[in-house]
Amino acid sequence: MIRKNDLSQAFLKPDTRVLFQIGDTAEYIMTNDSGVTPAQLRVFTACPDGKILSEGYRLADRPSVPGELKPADRTFADLAPGFCERTDPVTDGLLGLAVGDAFGVPLEFLPRSTVQKLHITEMLGCDCDLPFTSRWGDRIPRGAWSDDTAMTVASMTSIVEKNGEIDFEDIMKHFILWWNANRYSSLDFSFGLGNNIKHALDRFQYGMQPALQCGGKDFRDNGNGALMRMFPFSIYCIFKEMDDGETLDLIRKAAGITHANEINAMCCYVYTQFLFECLRTKNPALAYRCAVTDRKASYGELFSVETMEALALLFDGLAGSSFDKDRIRESGYVVDSLLTALYSVLHTENFENAILTAVGFGYDTDTNAAITGSIAGAMYARKGIPARWLSVLRKQEELTGLAKAFSACIG
Numbered sequence: 001m002i003r004k005n006d007l008s009q010a011f012l013k014p015d016t017r018v019l020f021q022i023g024d025t026a027e028y029i030m031t032n033d034s035g036v037t038p039a040q041l042r043v044f045t046a047c048p049d050g051k052i053l054s055e056g057y058r059l060a061d062r063p064s065v066p067g068e069l070k071p072a073d074r075t076f077a078d079l080a081p082g083f084c085e086r087t088d089p090v091t092d093g094l095l096g097l098a099v100g101d102a103f104g105v106p107l108e109f110l111p112r113s114t115v116q117k118l119h120i121t122e123m124l125g126c127d128c129d130l131p132f133t134s135r136w137g138d139r140i141p142r143g144a145w146s147d148d149t150a151m152t153v154a155s156m157t158s159i160v161e162k163n164g165e166i167d168f169e170d171i172m173k174h175f176i177l178w179w180n181a182n183r184y185s186s187l188d189f190s191f192g193l194g195n196n197i198k199h200a201l202d203r204f205q206y207g208m209q210p211a212l213q214c215g216g217k218d219f220r221d222n223g224n225g226a227l228m229r230m231f232p233f234s235i236y237c238i239f240k241e242m243d244d245g246e247t248l249d250l251i252r253k254a255a256g257i258t259h260a261n262e263i264n265a266m267c268c269y270v271y272t273q274f275l276f277e278c279l280r281t282k283n284p285a286l287a288y289r290c291a292v293t294d295r296k297a298s299y300g301e302l303f304s305v306e307t308m309e310a311l312a313l314l315f316d317g318l319a320g321s322s323f324d325k326d327r328i329r330e331s332g333y334v335v336d337s338l339l340t341a342l343y344s345v346l347h348t349e350n351f352e353n354a355i356l357t358a359v360g361f362g363y364d365t366d367t368n369a370a371i372t373g374s375i376a377g378a379m380y381a382r383k384g385i386p387a388r389w390l391s392v393l394r395k396q397e398e399l400t401g402l403a404k405a406f407s408a409c410i411g
């Protein structure tokens, strides 16, 4: 069950300082205060304007207990400058998603063996002197993001325009606007539409099907095109403090408008749980234990035996140092993309290396890096995204503005 208060139960490294803001108040957790032992956390709860509501200390391995935090009457401005940091997981996750997408676009569909030989570490574009032949020829400039970000933006725009309501008919209309009218694109044309999504959009606009009946239900409909745009729906569940049943219901529908097979629902649900635990713990290994290992029996109750078997590798030591990453195939299959993203976050310690690892898996490089970037961006925050990548990202201000509006209407 997802609960807002769980977000304060952080297990932090001794030198980290974190603020996680959700709703109107936030909990600041500091461990570098001179009076704090490694087992202790200094904790504040505060309003967005910096007014401190309560403060005190608690042990790092358990939540605060009643009476431990005392009422306060001061602001963060009264503390030393730079004493605490604010993070905004919606903005940072969306920027991380877009950066990963843009980084992977030129390399899309290159084999893993080719990508690994290239050792690309900089954001490239088809307007650069590429050391390989891109599927996009010379059409896509550096910093341009594709369908993954565009459909995420389209979803968020719909939710903002509906004042925080999720209306799947309206979201599908926004998807149509993206593909038919070049809205929500980083360039003046749309690109990257996948087959599963094309069929779903055709059912919606030509077959007059309700949005929730447009997603393909067959096994072959298990592309990664729902997982790549799941970030805002997952954040919505977290911000709304939905329980497991409510979360699965929303995630299943959000995926199902384009991908209605149960394997897709489970992948998007696992992604949501892992994202939440990464935000809560700031510790990918612990997040994996909480979201995956400890919940295996729970997943078994929610999903069929066949679906659990399809995701067997998820539970088979993915976080371990001895895990052979070549067990994860290079494809556009949603299970492979989920495993690629989780592996890339689990086996790295910063945003940059998470993206480089995801891209190194080859094939669907932009989608894999977009999914990875949404988690890593939200967890490591904007300061963790390399400035040299952000500086060339297209429409960064629009993305930031949309994220702020989205946070405001779902908070």
Ligand SMILES: [Mg+2]
Pocket (backbone or CB within 6 Å): 146, 147, 148, 192, 366, 367
């Ligand atoms: Mg794409």
